[in-house]
Amino acid sequence: MSFCVYTFNPAAMLTENAPILPKTERSFDTKSITLTVNGKPRELNVMPWVSLLDALREYIGLTGTKKGCDHGQCGACTVLCDGKRILSCLTLATMKEGAEITTIEGIAPSDTDLHPLQKAFIENDAFQCGYCTPGQICSAIGMLQEGKAHSREEVKELMSGNLCRCGANVYIIDAIMEGIK
Amino acid sequence: MISYPFDYVRPESVEEALEHLGGDTKILAGGHSLLPTLKLRLSAPDKLVDIARIASLKKIKKDGDEIVIGGAVTHREIMDSEIIQKHLPVLSEGAAVIGDPMIRYKGTMGGSLAHADPSADWSAMVLAAGGEIVIQSKKGKRTVPATEFFTGFYSTALKDGDILIEIRFPVPEEGTKMTYQKFTQPASRFALVGCAAARLPDGSARVAFTGVADAPFRDKGVEEAVGDWSEATLEAAAQKAAEGQNINADHYASEEYRLHLAKVYCKRALLQLVN
Numbered sequence: 042m043s044f045c046v047y048t049f050n051p052a053a054m055l056t057e058n059a060p061i062l063p064k065t066e067r068s069f070d071t072k073s074i075t076l077t078v079n080g081k082p083r084e085l086n087v088m089p090w091v092s093l094l095d096a097l098r099e100y101i102g103l104t105g106t107k108k109g110c111d112h113g114q115c116g117a118c119t120v121l122c123d124g125k126r127i128l129s130c131l132t133l134a135t136m137k138e139g140a141e142i143t144t145i146e147g148i149a150p151s152d153t154d155l156h157p158l159q160k161a162f163i164e165n166d167a168f169q170c171g172y173c174t175p176g177q178i179c180s181a182i183g184m185l186q187e188g189k190a191h192s193r194e195e196v197k198e199l200m201s202g203n204l205c206r207c208g209a210n211v212y213i214i215d216a217i218m219e220g221i222k
Numbered sequence: 223m224i225s226y227p228f229d230y231v232r233p234e235s236v237e238e239a240l241e242h243l244g245g246d247t248k249i250l251a252g253g254h255s256l257l258p259t260l261k262l263r264l265s266a267p268d269k270l271v272d273i274a275r276i277a278s279l280k281k282i283k284k285d286g287d288e289i290v291i292g293g294a295v296t297h298r299e300i301m302d303s304e305i306i307q308k309h310l311p312v313l314s315e316g317a318a319v320i321g322d323p324m325i326r327y328k329g330t331m332g333g334s335l336a337h338a339d340p341s342a343d344w345s346a347m348v349l350a351a352g353g354e355i356v357i358q359s360k361k362g363k364r365t366v367p368a369t370e371f372f373t374g375f376y377s378t379a380l381k382d383g384d385i386l387i388e389i390r391f392p393v394p395e396e397g398t399k400m401t402y403q404k405f406t407q408p409a410s411r412f413a414l415v416g417c418a419a420a421r422l423p424d425g426s427a428r429v430a431f432t433g434v435a436d437a438p439f440r441d442k443g444v445e446e447a448v449g450d451w452s453e454a455t456l457e458a459a460a461q462k463a464a465e466g467q468n469i470n471a472d473h474y475a476s477e478e479y480r481l482h483l484a485k486v487y488c489k490r491a492l493l494q495l496v497n
Contacts, residue, residue, distance in 0.1 A: 067268075069227045089230035089270070090260070111223045112258040114410070119324060128324045131257045135230050136250075136272055184323065201411070202322025 074138040078103065079147025087134045094118045096134035097144060105145040105175045109204075116203035119176035119183075120144050126183030128202075145175035148182060158182060158220045165216040169207030177203045181217045193218060225260035229269040235276060236387060240360050242271045243383045249273055251294050251333035254325055279332070279387060282306060289391045293332030297321075300331060309393050312400035312418070316347045319404065321411050332386045335371070338378045338437070340470065341412035345372060345438035347402050348389060349430030350418035355379070356388035365390070375436040397423035401494040403487045404433075407474060414475055415483040417463075421495040425451065427459075429491070434484050435467045444488055451496055460489035 071086040078101060085100050094111070097103045097120070109117030111130045118130040121143040129142075148156040158178050161167070168174045180203045190196045196217050205213060230250075233239040243249075248267040250256055251274050259265045273279055279294035282303045289309050291300065300306050301317040320326055320334075320343050334344045335355065345368075348355075353368045357380060366379045373379060380386060394400070404416035413433040420428040427448045432438040443462040449455035463484040471477040 069229055072230065089228055090225045092257075112261055113254055113325065116322070116324065125327050126324050127327050128254075131254050131328065133230065133250075133253065133257070133270075135232075136253070136274065138232075180324070187323075199323055202324045 072135045077141045091134050093132040093134045094129035117173050117176040119180040126180050161216040161219040165212045167212040167216040169209050173205045223261035226266040232272040251330040252328040254329040255337040287393050291389045293387045297326040297329050316402040336386045338376050341433040346416045346418035346430040346432035349440050350420045350428045351391050354390045357384045358387045359384045372437040395423050399495045401491050403491040405483050417487040417491040419491040434464050456492045460485050463488040
């Protein structure tokens with residue numbers, strides 16, 4: 042496709058050529074990829090620059106994963122990729138072709154039950170605004186699978202990639218400590 | 223934040239990757255330095271060449287009397303590698319203080335060295351461990367000692383058409399000790415100042431700093447002053463830290479404060495190696 046007019050529509054920015062083209066009127070091909078998201082295969086056609094975060098939110102409609110800083114500082118976009126916690130904002134969707142992604146929507150055992158960590162977060166009042174919570178919980182699940190966190194100090198260090206600007210960290214750590222037991 | 227448009231390819235081998243280089247191409251490994259710069263529109267390459275899945279770049283191995291870390295090996299893989307824990311534990315311990323757990327799963331040693339952020343952790347450790355960087359281009363392979371690899375602010379010996387394929391370290395002689403000590407910038411977790419030091423069995427030292435100047439560097443002044451490793455000579459050696467360097471200043475730390483930290487962390491690193 043050719044030159045694209047600047048627009049504030051974020052969906053258009055993702056699907057068409059990004060606006061304010063600096064150099065040429067060249068075209069770019071979409072990439073056809075398959076991701077398994079929360080156990081379900083998803084076929085997507087995305088532009089190469091679409092992040093995994095935007096693919097989840099804007100293409101698949103799973104808006105539980107949050108966009109905080111969008112450049113790897115806050116951890117709000119943390120998801121599990123093949124069981125490991127990663128930042129979906131600093132991952133291009135195309136880089137993860139074939140991967141298994143688990144988001145906050147995919148952690149509960151059933152539609153009527155919650156994951157133990159979700160329960161622990163509620164019981165410990167481990168949030169105020171809740172924006173960082175999906176990332177915190179996905180990160181905590183990843184951390185528990187790593188099996189390196191035992192003490193409160195270790196949990197604090199190993200959860201350091203997930204920021205909570207409301208300052209609920211004390212209760213977040215309480216909730217995760219409950220998850221460790 | 224949406225970057226300028228770019229193409230994306232994921233070659234299966236280094237040779238195939240080399241075919242894609244040239245023009246306005248950037249190599250993508252973990253993407254944890256490159257993607258933020260693209261999103262901030264500080265850079266606008268035409269094409270990204272993703273090397274993260276090239277099998278030959280994902281290996282950690284012992285090759286004779288050298289330890290070899292592939293160019294696309296992540297921080298986390300270095301942290302967890304039994305070979306590294308056995309022969310170069312400083313790298314395993316050092317990997318654990320890079321960024322946060324999510325960054326360690328994606329970020330790579332090769333990417334960090336090639337990006338050459340003046341505050342990156344690996345640079346000091348690779349310098350102190352006596353590492354060499356193996357670079358491949360269409361013309362062939364060449365090996366650059368870490369001491370000649372970093373050429374300035376975000377600048378390295380890498381040229382257009384090059385891929386950093388390996389980092390090689392001599393297996394330390396029996397009795398060698400190494401450590402990495404850093405003052406962590408609390409938000410970014412980069413090294414405001416980092417000092418890596420090695421004590422070799424013959425009593426000589428290798429001391430390297432990151433975060434202090436435009437490029438990481440080996441500090442010959444300190445190395446020559448460690449003497450008999452007594453408390454007095456180490457104190458004197460630490461006082462020589464970063465002597466003659468053009469010390470960085472930014473809104474996190476003034477020149478004076480950075481120099482102070484360099485001396486403090488130099489002494490901490492040297493003292494770690496005493497017993």
